Amino acid sequence: MEKIRFGCHSFLNAKPIINYLLQKKEYKDKIDLFLGSPSEISDKLLAAELDIGFIPSIEFLKNDNLYLLPDFSISAYGKVMSVLLISEKEIKDIENILLDTRSRTSIVLLNIILKKKYGITPSFITPLEGGEKKRYDARLLIGDEALEFTYEKKGKEAGKIIDLAEEWHEITGLPFVFAVIASRKKEVPKQFLKILKESRDRGIKNIEEIAEGEYKTCNIKKEALIDYLKNRIDYFLTDKEIEGLKAFQEISFKKGLIETKYDFTFATAI
Template identity: 35%
Template sequence: MGVVIRLGRISYVNMAPVFHRLMHEVEEISGVPTELNRMLLAGEIDIAPISSIEYARNATRLRLLPRLCVSSEGAVDSIQLVTRMPLGRVRSVAVTPESATSVVLTRVLIPRAELLPLEAAADADAKLLIGDAALKSAFEDPTPHYDLGRLWLERTGLPMVFAVWAAPEPVVDGLLQLQEALVASVRLARSEPERLAYEASERYGYPPGFLARYFEKLRYSFGPRERAGFYTFLEMARDVGELAQVPELRFLQDEEVPVA
């Protein structure tokens, strides 16, 4: 009997398709993205979706799963800039402490804006929300919301990769088998969208129809377009001073035909 893999799970509803019917024995450890980033780099978990920018900052210590990411091509719904001002006039943004990638993406898209802690939202021109807080706000708050996935697509014409699945070196055994189980779970979730939406609704509290539309916007396959978008984001992060250099992507195994 092998060692049970410690698998990180982002605590947001965006993970529902990946864990829909995961047929693999794991120890599931849940947290917001920045918590998982820290735990992964500390060796407290064996594999997890990690913020794209944090992977890049620590790439020499990590290996990537070649078939999985968390991305969107256009609007993603769960990363929202909320402001009553036109975007061109925004000079300060109160940002969530939960996601490193979204904060850097804000800097890339609105380079002149000062980034403030979220508790300073009352004094900022805009606030950045991610995950379930962003979904809830878009659902309930009539203030204009700017979807960072859509803004990114308008700027680059490419998907935005928010998270990649990474493992600290030395990697534990069995990760490629786990990857196959995760991909199979996504495939099954895609094949039964109503069941996915209803089960996620029971767990997270959003209406099933709302979740069904949200899941349609998410992508989990780390294909050629996603990799191009990932590199583009890292280059732009470097250009605004958020990354020293763009790393080489080092995969657990070189598979060029992702399916998810």
């Protein structure tokens, strides 16, 4: 097998999938692992700087030249704790929101929920536009920062807090798929899939060990990390996750958030 350039986001929820890739020397001879934000991974994959990447689901839905790897995702069946809308106002009164642009999927999901459930279309501000210096009514918080906000009760005085995955599940009854693994080529080496599956399965079995190593470098208690990684995140891509991904595609298309809708094409193992 030629060495695979594989990109994965560096948020905590990916640790059970990549932890053993980082630890095992024999994996390093076969996989060149790049860590970055979800949007960075997507950009590098589309620019052919990566062969395979764990990318935001919205980026997969926008690009019909990518192939979906079976059996892998970052999904949630309800409250996820790491993708939040935090508002000082009642939701119906929000006029503008400061975004976190590292996760494009979360931005589209936020747009859908605000339109579909609350009937509002606030303006969005990004940090690049000087958003953090402007006054805003609400803020999209994602990743490890959102986890600290949730588990360590830093947000208890913040006013309204909405968990976007929980809102999606209430609206659709389906899991929300935040990220999938996609390939630029239809054919993917069996050995790569075997290594990735082995890494994920071992990671899931050893979440307590992963939490033990991670909590010392973040502001989240070990017990909270275990709850998040074990009970809030799903790491597979079953028929149910595919159904959730297709629902996300359908709603995004109808609301004009993606330009086209196409059938998913799965990568094949060789």
